Each structure stands twice: as structure tokens, then as C-alpha cells.
Amino acid sequence: MPRERGENTAARRRLGEPAHHALGRSRGGLSTKLTLVTDGRGLPLAVALSAGHAHETRYAVSMLDAVRIRRGTRGRPRRRPAAVAGDKGYSDPAIRAWLRRHRVRAVIPERRDQIARRARRPAASRRSTAPRTAGAA
Numbered sequence: 001m002p003r004e005r006g007e008n009t010a011a012r013r014r015l016g017e018p019a020h021h022a023l024g025r026s027r028g029g030l031s032t033k034l035t036l037v038t039d040g041r042g043l044p045l046a047v048a049l050s051a052g053h054a055h056e057t058r059y060a061v062s063m064l065d066a067v068r069i070r071r072g073t074r075g076r077p078r079r080r081p082a083a084v085a086g087d088k089g090y091s092d093p094a095i096r097a098w099l100r101r102h103r104v105r106a107v108i109p110e111r112r113d114q115i116a117r118r119a120r121r122p123a124a125s126r127r128s129t130a131p132r133t134a135g136a137a
Contacts, residue, residue, distance in 0.1 A: 037063050039081075045069065057092045064098065083107050 031052025083105040
């Protein structure tokens with residue numbers, strides 16, 4: 001298991017808290033964060049407990065892997081949702097790559113810096129079509 005940031009802090013050593021406990025230092029003291037993946041009706045599908053200072057995107061992929069959607073009374077549960085909705089905080093390249101790889105539609109607005117990066121990148125559609133069609137003749 002990779003070492004997390006703040007794992008061996010003085011506060012943790014003073015309290016005698018193990019590193020795998022979901023306690024993190026924030027402005028108000030020690031805190032814990034509960035992150036949920038829910039279906040469209042608000043029923044929880046997966047839960048992650050993390051340190052209060054850790055960002056949710058660190059746990060998003062493992063939480064999406066833990067999702068099991070029942071198909072009714074019989075059969076094996078589905079492991080992938082049809083779509084995932086989230087706020088701009090979940091517009092991380094690693095999360096988007098995981099969603100594309102597993103063919104899950106992302107309903108997540110893009111951050112301004114990601115839109116600007118894509119606009120700067122040369123696209124095949126922006127190049128002239130004449131050089132491409134000349135070689136095809």
C-alpha cells in the first residue's frame with residue numbers, strides 16, 4: 001500500500017493513531033470524510049471512509065470498482081454503471097481515462113484549464129484536408 005500524505009505526522013504519533021485509520025488533520029482539528037457513490041434514486045452503492053484532508057478523487061476509481069448493481073432477484077450484479085455524474089472536482093484525467101476504458105459515460109463538467117489545454121492541442125480536424133486527400137488519389 002503506497003504511503004499517503006500526512007501518514008506519519010506528529011499529531012498522529014502523539015495520539016497513537018495508526019496510519020490506516022481515516023483521520024486527517026484539517027483547520028478544525030482531526031476529521032474524517034465519508035464519500036458515497038449512489039444510484040439515481042440516492043441509494044448508496046459504495047462507501048469510502050478517508051482522512052479529512054484527502055481529496056475525493058484519490059478514492060474515486062476504487063469506489064467505482066466496488067459498485068455492484070443488482071439486476072433483479074437472480075444473476076450476477078452489473079459492475080459498471082451506464083453513466084457517472086459528478087462536479088468539476090471529479091474532472092481528473094485519471095478518472096476520465098478510467099471511465100473511457102470501461103465505457104462509462106461521464107456527465108462531469110470540464111475544468112477551465114482542461115478546456116484551454118484541449119484548445120491548444122493541434123487537432124486533425126483543424127488541418128487542411130488538401131494534403132490528406134492528395135495522397136489518397
